[in-house]
Amino acid sequence: MTELVLYNTRTRTKERFEPIEPGHARVYSCGPTVYAPQHLGNLRAYLMADLLRRALEAEGLRVTHVVNITDVGHLVSDADTGEDKLEKAAAASGRSASEIADEYTEQWRRDLRRVNCLEATVYCKATEHIAEQIALARTLEAKGYTYRIDDGIYFDTSKFPRYAEFAHLDLGGQEAGARIGDVPGKRHGADFALWKFAPPGVKRQQEWDSPWGRGFPGWHLECSAMSTKYLGAPFDVHTGGVDHVAVHHTNEIAQSECALDIHPWVRFWLHNEFYDFGGEKMSKSKGNLLVLEDLVDRGFDPLAFRFFFLQGHYRQQQSFTLEAMEAAATGHRRLLSAALEVRGAPGEAAPDEIAVHRERFCQAVRDDLNAPRALAVAFEVARSADLGRAARRALLLEFDRFLGLDLATALPRVAASGGDPRIDALVAEREAARKRRDFADADRIRDLLAGEGIAIEDTPAGPRWRRG
Numbered sequence: 001m002t003e004l005v006l007y008n009t010r011t012r013t014k015e016r017f018e019p020i021e022p023g024h025a026r027v028y029s030c031g032p033t034v035y036a037p038q039h040l041g042n043l044r045a046y047l048m049a050d051l052l053r054r055a056l057e058a059e060g061l062r063v064t065h066v067v068n069i070t071d072v073g074h075l076v077s078d079a080d081t082g083e084d085k086l087e088k089a090a091a092a093s094g095r096s097a098s099e100i101a102d103e104y105t106e107q108w109r110r111d112l113r114r115v116n117c118l119e120a121t122v123y124c125k126a127t128e129h130i131a132e133q134i135a136l137a138r139t140l141e142a143k144g145y146t147y148r149i150d151d152g153i154y155f156d157t158s159k160f161p162r163y164a165e166f167a168h169l170d171l172g173g174q175e176a177g178a179r180i181g182d183v184p185g186k187r188h189g190a191d192f193a194l195w196k197f198a199p200p201g202v203k204r205q206q207e208w209d210s211p212w213g214r215g216f217p218g219w220h221l222e223c224s225a226m227s228t229k230y231l232g233a234p235f236d237v238h239t240g241g242v243d244h245v246a247v248h249h250t251n252e253i254a255q256s257e258c259a260l261d262i263h264p265w266v267r268f269w270l271h272n273e274f275y276d277f278g279g280e281k282m283s284k285s286k287g288n289l290l291v292l293e294d295l296v297d298r299g300f301d302p303l304a305f306r307f308f309f310l311q312g313h314y315r316q317q318q319s320f321t322l323e324a325m326e327a328a329a330t331g332h333r334r335l336l337s338a339a340l341e342v343r344g345a346p347g348e349a350a351p352d353e354i355a356v357h358r359e360r361f362c363q364a365v366r367d368d369l370n371a372p373r374a375l376a377v378a379f380e381v382a383r384s385a386d387l388g389r390a391a392r393r394a395l396l397l398e399f400d401r402f403l404g405l406d407l408a409t410a411l412p413r414v415a416a417s418g419g420d421p422r423i424d425a426l427v428a429e430r431e432a433a434r435k436r437r438d439f440a441d442a443d444r445i446r447d448l449l450a451g452e453g454i455a456i457e458d459t460p461a462g463p464r465w466r467r468g
């Protein structure tokens with residue numbers, strides 16, 4: 001048994017993790033639909049999977065991590081209606097679907113590298129696994145789980161008695177009932193497409209021949225087909241955003257358990273909560289989409305965003321605001337400064353000096369990847385007057401295998417002196433706060449800047465700032 005305990009959505013309890021195959025953990029993560037930039041909210045799912053990966057490796061396990069890239073079949077609506085997101089983006093921009101997919105895949109991979117997510121073992125694209133998806137749908141058809149309507153081949157959820165179990169669905173509920181009318185001929189609200197026919201008279205950019213006619217796979221099929229191909233079945237952990245529980249993951253389970261005659265198909269299901277953005281969900285329609293590059297443009301170190309992520313537990317909603325991001329950047333700089341201070345410390349740490357801190361850090365990681373608690377232990381160590389410099393150096397480097405903040409090499413970010421528009425703006429903001437006699441806000445901004453080593457001097461001509 002490993003010491004790692006994870007919250008399993010399937011059982012709604014925390015369970016001790018043990019890989020099915022001794023010494024080897026097999027993990028699948030639902031990846032991005034690459035029709036638009038991946039925003040900060042999207043990144044949380046991959047940061048969580050990265051923590052899981054690092055925690056499994058800390059237990060001495062080899063990890064095979066598979067992440068899919070959805071580049072076809074994800075429709076605008078979960079009810080199998082509406083346009084394909086990729087085709088829609090292509091039509092709107094005049095570019096090809098594959099060009100768009102390549103661009104946003106590259107952006108996503110670059111952002112993952114910048115926040116220190118470890119490379120997955122396999123990144124697999126839906127469009128490169130059409131044959132596997134057709135084979136899976138054929139198996140389901142041969143076993144009698146499917147039916148054909150004008151629109152495509154559908155999975156009959158009434159034939160899978162456990163369908164409602166995973167997400168605790170109320171299938172008689174209004175929402176499920178409402179979805180039935182969306183596609184004429186659909187037998188039950190929850191039934192979903194395995195294969196969609198290309199609409200008559202419409203030439204899609206992405207369509208393939210199949211035993212049922214020309215068309216494209218339903219979105220859920222790819223994750224069942226590709227995870228089985230690269231990980232076998234059953235496998236250990238499946239991760240994704242909490243929004244996938246009710247539909248996407250429920251459908252993946254239905255397809256896989258019926259096709260493979262297996263239960264449970266996956267032992268552990270981990271789901272991350274959302275970021276909320278000043279009380280609102282980040283979304284394209286609200287126009288509050290921020291991507292990592294936007295933070296970089298505002299002078300943030302990408303790893304400060306990783307630090308922000310570590311400040312919240314993945315199963316809790318976390319509020320993202322630029323103010324919270326400033327606070328995270330300050331915390332990040334402080335930890336880097338403390339690590340920098342002991343970086344060259346000579347000598348070896350005494351084992352008994354570090355054992356108790358190591359133990360507390362490991363306990364935090366092993367308690368369902370409790371990053372905020374792990375981070376707090378790292379700060380205690382960084383600030384501890386009782387620990388020698390060599391001990392602090394050794395511990396911080398060890399902790400960083402989980403935290404991923406480059407504590408061994410990164411430097412606290414200091415913008416080039418003078419003419420820094422971000423700091424100019426903050427100083428102006430503080431001045432405005434003083435003018436409206438909001439001294440608490442003014443002091444907050446002053447402290448924020450002091451954390452970056454910036455002093456403000458109030459002169460008769462107005463405020464001036466300098467470093468040091």
Ligand SMILES: [Zn+2]
Nearest residue numbers: 030031223248
């Ligand atoms: Zn998926």
